[in-house]
Amino acid sequence: MKRLKWIELSVASAAAACSFFLGASAQAQTPTTYALTHAKIFTLAGAPIEDGTLVIRDGKIAAVGPNLEVPSGAQVIDAKGLQIYPGLFDPLTQMGLSEISAVNATVDSSETGAYNPDVVAATAVFPSSEHIPVTRAAGITEVLVAPGSGGFDFSGSRGVIGGQASAIHLAGWTINEMLIKRSVAMVLTWPTIQTASFDVATFSRKDKPFTEAKQDYEKQVNELTDYLDRARHYAQAMGHGGPSDFQRDVKLEALAPVVRGQLPLLIFADRARDIRNAVEYCDKQKLRMILAGGGEAYKVKDLLRSKGIPVILRPTLTLPEEEDDAYDSLLTQPAELAAAGVKFAFGSFDNSFARRLGQQAANAVAYGLPYEEALKAVTLYPAQILGVSDQVGTLETGKVANIIVTNGDPLELTTDVKFLFIKGQQTSLDNRHLRLYEKYSNRPKPTTGAN
Amino acid sequence: MKISWTLFSTRRCTAMLCALALLALPRTSGAATPPARAPEAAPVILIQNATILTVSHGTIEHGSVLIKDGKIAEVGTSIKAPKDAQVFDAAGQYVIPGIVDCHSHIAVDGSVNEGSISVSSIVNIAEVLNPDDINIYRDLAGGVTVANVLHGSANSIGGQTVVIKLRWGQPAAKLPFEGALPGIKFALGENPKRSNFSIPGGTPRYPTTRMGVEETIRAAFTEARDYQQAWAEYDKRSAAGDKNAVAPRRDLRLDPLVEVLQGKRYVHAHCYREDEILMLLRVAKEFGFKVRTLQHVLEGYKVADEIAAAGAGASTFSDWWAYKVEAYDAIPYNAALMTHRGVIVSVNSDDAEEATHLNQEAAKTIKYGGLTHDEALKLVTINPAIQLGIDNRVGSIDVGKDADLVIYNHDPLSAYAVVQKTLIDGRVYFDRQRDISERAGLEKEKKALIAKEKKAGEKKPDATIEMGKRPGAKPDEKKSEDKPKPQGDAVTGGAL
Numbered sequence: 001m002k003r004l005k006w007i008e009l010s011v012a013s014a015a016a017a018c019s020f021f022l023g024a025s026a027q028a029q030t031p032t033t034y035a036l037t038h039a040k041i042f043t044l045a046g047a048p049i050e051d052g053t054l055v056i057r058d059g060k061i062a063a064v065g066p067n068l069e070v071p072s073g074a075q076v077i078d079a080k081g082l083q084i085y086p087g088l089f090d091p092l093t094q095m096g097l098s099e100i101s102a103v104n105a106t107v108d109s110s111e112t113g114a115y116n117p118d119v120v121a122a123t124a125v126f127p128s129s130e131h132i133p134v135t136r137a138a139g140i141t142e143v144l145v146a147p148g149s150g151g152f153d154f155s156g157s158r159g160v161i162g163g164q165a166s167a168i169h170l171a172g173w174t175i176n177e178m179l180i181k182r183s184v185a186m187v188l189t190w191p192t193i194q195t196a197s198f199d200v201a202t203f204s205r206k207d208k209p210f211t212e213a214k215q216d217y218e219k220q221v222n223e224l225t226d227y228l229d230r231a232r233h234y235a236q237a238m239g240h241g242g243p244s245d246f247q248r249d250v251k252l253e254a255l256a257p258v259v260r261g262q263l264p265l266l267i268f269a270d271r272a273r274d275i276r277n278a279v280e281y282c283d284k285q286k287l288r289m290i291l292a293g294g295g296e297a298y299k300v301k302d303l304l305r306s307k308g309i310p311v312i313l314r315p316t317l318t319l320p321e322e323e324d325d326a327y328d329s330l331l332t333q334p335a336e337l338a339a340a341g342v343k344f345a346f347g348s349f350d351n352s353f354a355r356r357l358g359q360q361a362a363n364a365v366a367y368g369l370p371y372e373e374a375l376k377a378v379t380l381y382p383a384q385i386l387g388v389s390d391q392v393g394t395l396e397t398g399k400v401a402n403i404i405v406t407n408g409d410p411l412e413l414t415t416d417v418k419f420l421f422i423k424g425q426q427t428s429l430d431n432r433h434l435r436l437y438e439k440y441s442n443r444p445k446p447t448t449g450a451n
Numbered sequence: 452m453k454i455s456w457t458l459f460s461t462r463r464c465t466a467m468l469c470a471l472a473l474l475a476l477p478r479t480s481g482a483a484t485p486p487a488r489a490p491e492a493a494p495v496i497l498i499q500n501a502t503i504l505t506v507s508h509g510t511i512e513h514g515s516v517l518i519k520d521g522k523i524a525e526v527g528t529s530i531k532a533p534k535d536a537q538v539f540d541a542a543g544q545y546v547i548p549g550i551v552d553c554h555s556h557i558a559v560d561g562s563v564n565e566g567s568i569s570v571s572s573i574v575n576i577a578e579v580l581n582p583d584d585i586n587i588y589r590d591l592a593g594g595v596t597v598a599n600v601l602h603g604s605a606n607s608i609g610g611q612t613v614v615i616k617l618r619w620g621q622p623a624a625k626l627p628f629e630g631a632l633p634g635i636k637f638a639l640g641e642n643p644k645r646s647n648f649s650i651p652g653g654t655p656r657y658p659t660t661r662m663g664v665e666e667t668i669r670a671a672f673t674e675a676r677d678y679q680q681a682w683a684e685y686d687k688r689s690a691a692g693d694k695n696a697v698a699p700r701r702d703l704r705l706d707p708l709v710e711v712l713q714g715k716r717y718v719h720a721h722c723y724r725e726d727e728i729l730m731l732l733r734v735a736k737e738f739g740f741k742v743r744t745l746q747h748v749l750e751g752y753k754v755a756d757e758i759a760a761a762g763a764g765a766s767t768f769s770d771w772w773a774y775k776v777e778a779y780d781a782i783p784y785n786a787a788l789m790t791h792r793g794v795i796v797s798v799n800s801d802d803a804e805e806a807t808h809l810n811q812e813a814a815k816t817i818k819y820g821g822l823t824h825d826e827a828l829k830l831v832t833i834n835p836a837i838q839l840g841i842d843n844r845v846g847s848i849d850v851g852k853d854a855d856l857v858i859y860n861h862d863p864l865s866a867y868a869v870v871q872k873t874l875i876d877g878r879v880y881f882d883r884q885r886d887i888s889e890r891a892g893l894e895k896e897k898k899a900l901i902a903k904e905k906k907a908g909e910k911k912p913d914a915t916i917e918m919g920k921r922p923g924a925k926p927d928e929k930k931s932e933d934k935p936k937p938q939g940d941a942v943t944g945g946a947l
Contacts, residue, residue, distance in 0.1 A: 102647045102775035131773065319804045323585035324897065326890060327592045352773040359811065362866035413814040413866050433772075437784040437820070440752050441791075 059424030087141025092347030096125030335368030549596025549855030593807030609636035787820020
């Protein structure tokens with residue numbers, strides 16, 4: 001049943017899908033006006049519109065409301081019985097940087113060395129990654145691609161500054177067409193006091209006394225401070241002279257917007273102690289901070305609220321850090337943070353599990369988060385936190401038309417995305433998984449037993 | 452080799468590295484652990500006014516389930532509460548049979564792999580069950596009542612496995628599912644051939660190819676068959692009164708394989724690719740044993756007819772993919788497609804966290820492949836029960852079966868459903884309201900214990916070292932102000 005319905009729809013929209021592929025190569029010539037009619041529209045900028053129309057023109061939302069006139073020449077999609085939402089925004093992935101995580105040749109997510117502020121995620125996003133169509137079929141229209149965060153290699157070294165994260169649309173022939181913003185945040189993995197590590201020589205766990213681990217931690221933080229000081233001096237020099245006046249350093253130059261407070265740090269930390277340390281550090285250093293991870297953010301929620309630190313939360317479907325934490329602490333945490341006034345978004349922190357983004361949000365609702373907050377935490381709030389809400393996140397006139405049309409609640413497990421628009425172009429829902437499914441659904445019964 | 456984000460993606464870490472248990476960092480118990488206490492004698496319980504998803508005979512609206520002596524005594528719409536019965540009014544709530552997780556690594560003390568050899572059938576997971584593993588409680592809170600506890604996938608033929616009930620609070624001896632046939636873990640593909648785990652500079656372990664995996668299994672079963680024959684001859688001669696008959700030397704490695712040949716032990720085989728699936732079915736046919744379940748079996752959809760013809764079960768993931776090459780053709784339609792081709796399919800966890808929402812994972816097959824609500828629910832109840840040979844006891848809500856039940860506040864095939872109670876053998880092992888109401892008290896107890904310990908540490912400075920029990924700890928260690936969180940031994944050795 002489900003499949004048949006899909007085929008019906010895909011036939012109906014085949015022409016439009018084709019026009020996308022043609023259109024992407026020659027965007028200027030394609031008819032780009034669509035009218036989605038008779039849908040229930042959740043703009044997230046006001047109350048839902050019961051029988052609404054949404055007009056897309058030249059990649060943008062041209063109009064949204066009840067009783068709108070359909071512009072002449074518009075391609076009309078009757079969305080009666082369907083619902084329209086802003087496309088979902090996954091604010092933490094390695095989309096396009098990592099294809100098969102076990103195969104090093106397909107992984108470009110973490111540069112070697114501790115300090116790589118100059119590397120930019122968008123540079124290595126592979127537009128043909130199979131993850132992209134799979135992810136957008138789940139209704140995710142844009143993502144943040146974060147480099148370098150938290151990776152480790154067998155030498156035991158951990159990066160500190162991983163590079164610049166980029167926000168991208170999940171459609172386009174090239175990265176240029178996909179880009180929302182090339183440099184959105186500087187990724188920093190907050191050092192932790194690590195008393196246990198992996199020992200290559202014995203291929204097993206190695207314990208370190210606490211005092212030693214703490215000294216290592218302090219050393220790392222001191223190095224970070226030195227590095228930022230150098231960047232600050234460099235930025236000052238940049239302001240007072242031309243490139244001929246000093247020796248250029250691309251790494252320090254990349255940090256200049258950070259120390260000037262223009263570019264936020266996206267800081268990975270989970271334990272309450274680490275979060276507290278990172279927040280206090282940024283406060284003292286006058287750096288803008290977005291917290292990523294936040295496994296124990298609920299334990300420091302007052303600090304986060306008072307300092308106005310937004311959080312990109314790791315999946316709610318994660319076990320608590322400590323065995324004596326409440327079994328549901330990561331599930332109830334979003335409700336707690338919302339009640340405390342901490343702004344947060346849900347992130348998948350992954351590529352192949354990115355399509356669980358809605359599920360993560362729904363689970364938080366099951367444990368007390370108001371539904372509308374959950375919906376905003378996968379659309380508007382990530383856009384706000386990452387500073388691109390002028391472009392995406394709600395269905396408002398003038399915003400980029402990243403839109404999903406569904407047959408139900410986009411956070412629910414069984415809901416299908418029926419139509420997808422990215423940058424105002426109807427975008428195919430086809431993907432590797434659907435193709436393999438159709439191919440092997442059509443496999444004839446074997447004539448000879450293989451066994 | 453660089454592994455990115457494993458710190459964040461523990462789930463992927465499991466699938467990738469379970470074979471090695473790279474960083475097993477167990478945290479020993481603190482004070483505020485949910486109370487590990489066994490419920491007392493099985494009470495008479497009536498659950499009423501619920502939507503009952505029986506799995507075997509449809510849905511009963513406003514239904515009741517009567518539980519006596521740990522068994523389901525009655526299922527229907529107008530059951531009167533017997534005297535002394537505890538009555539659970541479940542208006543607006545849903546009751547399903549306890550979830551059976553066909554692939555779990557919880558409750559294992561230490562590493563799940565004996566990775567040094569390619570045939571490790573000598574080891575047995577039943578001997579290292581840890582009833583205090585907090586993940587038992589967490590999975591119970593996710594509605595899991597039965598788990599098939601397996602070794603990792605480092606070996607072509609791995610260790611002996613055991614089916615347990617999640618009887619939190621009971622000693623290890625009470626965990627195994629009475630009468631359930633034991634199993635043995637096999638593994639094919641990248642993990643047993645060590646594709647992703649070679650130690651730099653280390654000597655490779657045979658096998659390193661899928662061809663070698665086949666021959667490792669064939670060689671072991673060739674030996675096992677000879678060994679079985681040697682015993683059969685000895686038994687025959689000694690039964691005939693031949694006093695010169697000498698018993699073969701007992702081989703603990705081959706004993707479990709003989710049990711496989713005799714059909715007394717199930718084979719649960721970790722596999723991914725279509726070719727290796729057919730390989731194992733071929734080898735099993737050659738030696739005359741059955742593959743009870745193909746585990747993971749992410750390319751099972753490509754050879755679903757062959758799997759169905761061989762009578763093997765398939766236990767897969769909902770939507771995992773791309774964490775290694777052999778998972779690159781994994782599709783979320785796998786369970787549905789195999790179901791449509793006549794395979795008995797279950798959805799498993801392989802991971803303590805994933806197990807907490809297997810109901811949700813099963814629901815995804817409605818979206819991916821169009822299974823019905825009933826078919827989807829079977830993937831985590833009766834189907835895994837069939838695969839483990841325990842469907843006469845669990846997996847559906849029928850009179851006479853074990854009262855292993857889960858009560859949800861919504862339709863369990865929704866991301867909005869939360870487990871309210873989990874019962875095993877008619878006893879409440881998890882109760883969400885009780886858990887919540889006990890938190891404040893536990894927190895208080897934890898604080899008191901920490902304060903007591905700090906005080907003791909101040910009086911006797913040496914106590915700090917003793918507590919940590921680190922051999923060769925430097926003398927200056929006790930000077931540390933920011934003392935690490937108390938590690939369990941100190942706490943549990945005392946008050947608890």
